[in-house]
Amino acid sequence: MKAYVDNIRKNDPAIRSVTEIILYPSFWATGFHRAAHKLYKCRLFWLARFLSQLSRWLTGIEIHPGAVIGKCFFIDHGMGVVIGETSEIGDYVTIFHGVTLGGTGKEKGKRHPTIGDHVMIGAGAQVIGSFTVGAHSRIGANAVVLKEVPPGSTVVGIPGKVVRTDPVEN
Numbered sequence: 001m002k003a004y005v006d007n008i009r010k011n012d013p014a015i016r017s018v019t020e021i022i023l024y025p026s027f028w029a030t031g032f033h034r035a036a037h038k039l040y041k042c043r044l045f046w047l048a049r050f051l052s053q054l055s056r057w058l059t060g061i062e063i064h065p066g067a068v069i070g071k072c073f074f075i076d077h078g079m080g081v082v083i084g085e086t087s088e089i090g091d092y093v094t095i096f097h098g099v100t101l102g103g104t105g106k107e108k109g110k111r112h113p114t115i116g117d118h119v120m121i122g123a124g125a126q127v128i129g130s131f132t133v134g135a136h137s138r139i140g141a142n143a144v145v146l147k148e149v150p151p152g153s154t155v156v157g158i159p160g161k162v163v164r165t166d167p168v169e170n
Contacts, residue, residue, distance in 0.1 A: 003071065003072050004030075004071070004072050005018055005021055007072040007074055007092060008021055008024070008026070008027075008074055009021075011074055011076065011094050012074075012076060024078075025058075025059035025060060025061055025075070025077075025078040025079070026059075026061070026073075026074055026075035026076070026078050028055065028058060028059050029055050029059040029061035029063060029075065029078065029081075030069070030073055030075070032051055032052065032054065032055035032058075032059075032063075033052065033055065033063045033065065033067070033069060034069075035051060036048045036049075036051040036052045036055070036063075036065035037065050037066070037067070037068070037069070039051065039065065040065035040066050045065075048065035049065060051065070052064065052065045059078060060078060060079040060080060060081075061075060061078045061079070061081045062081065062082045062083065063081075063083040064083060064084055064085040064087070066085040066086065067083045067084065067085060067086070067087040067088070067089070067101075067112075068087070068088045068089065069083075069089045070089055070090045070091035070092070070093065070117065071091045071092070072091055072092045073089055073091075073092075073093050074093070074094045074095075075094075075095050075096075075097075076094060076095070076096050076097070077096060077097035077123075078097055079097050079098070080097055080098040080099075081095060081097065081098070081099050081100075082099075082100045082101070082102060083101045083112075084100075084101055084102050084103050084111070084112035085111075085112065086103070086109070086110045086111050086112040086130070087101040087112040087113060087114070087115070088112075088113075088114040088115065089101075089114075089115045090115055090116045090117035090118070090119065090135065091117045091118070092117055092118045093115055093117070093118070093119045093120075093121075094119075094120045094121070095120075095121040095125075096121065096122055096123035096124075096125075096141070097123050097124075098123050098124040098125075099121050099122075099123070099124070099125050099126075099127070100125075100126045100127070100128070101113050101115070101127050102126065102127070102128045103128070103129070103130070104128055104129050104130075110130045111129070111130050112129075112130060113127045113128070113129060113130065113131055113132070113133060113145075114130075114131070114132045114133070115127070115132075115133045116132065116133055116134050116135035116136070116137065116151065117135045117136070118135055118136045119133055119134075119135065119136070119137050119138070119139070120137075120138045120139070121133075121138075121139040122138070122139055122140050122141035122142070122143065123141045123142070124141055124142040125139045125140065125141060125142060125143045125144075125145065126143070126144045126145065127139065127145045128144070128145070128146055129146055129147070131147055131148045131149075132148055132149070133145070133148075133149040134148075134149050134150050134151030134152065134153060135151045135152075136151055136152045136166070137149050137150075137151060137152060137153045137154070137155065138153075138154045138155070139155050139160065140154065140155060140156035140157070140160075142158070143155050143156050143157055143158065143160040144157075144158045144159050144160055145159075145160035146159050146160065147160075149162065150162065150165055152165050152166040152167060153165045153166075154166075
């Protein structure tokens with residue numbers, strides 16, 4: 001929990017106190033998701049979906065209970081975020097309002113993106129399909145990303161294009 005709080009404080013200059021974090025929709029949506037995901041893994045699908053819908057009604061953030069989310073995940077502002085069932089999100093990922101991690105159709109199996117560690121996804125970006133966004137990448141606001149993103153890349157535009165790639169140090 002301390003790492004989660006420290007990550008929010010590092011990524012949001014508007015935060016003035018730790019107690020303010022309990023007012024953030026991201027705090028509640030992530031907590032609800034962790035509980036719903038446990039229910040989902042226990043095959044209590046209806047109850048998991050009920051909890052995720054309750055979270056959506058309260059926060060404006062829709063996270064399917066099947067999505068896998070790493071530690072210190074932060075959604076800044078949050079309204080309109082949609083995270084699909086087979087999405088996998090790494091550690092220390094930050095996304096902004098209006099982001100969709102979605103699929104391309106009704107196919108079965110893995111159909112949503114995998115987001116590497118330390119990725120930032122800008123407001124309104126759409127990351128659609130079953131591919132990986134490499135660690136330490138940045139997706140610009142309103143970009144529409146439809147294919148693999150190498151680690152350390154910056155992607156902008158419609159459709160999303162890599163405009164910069166920096167070497168990634170571990």
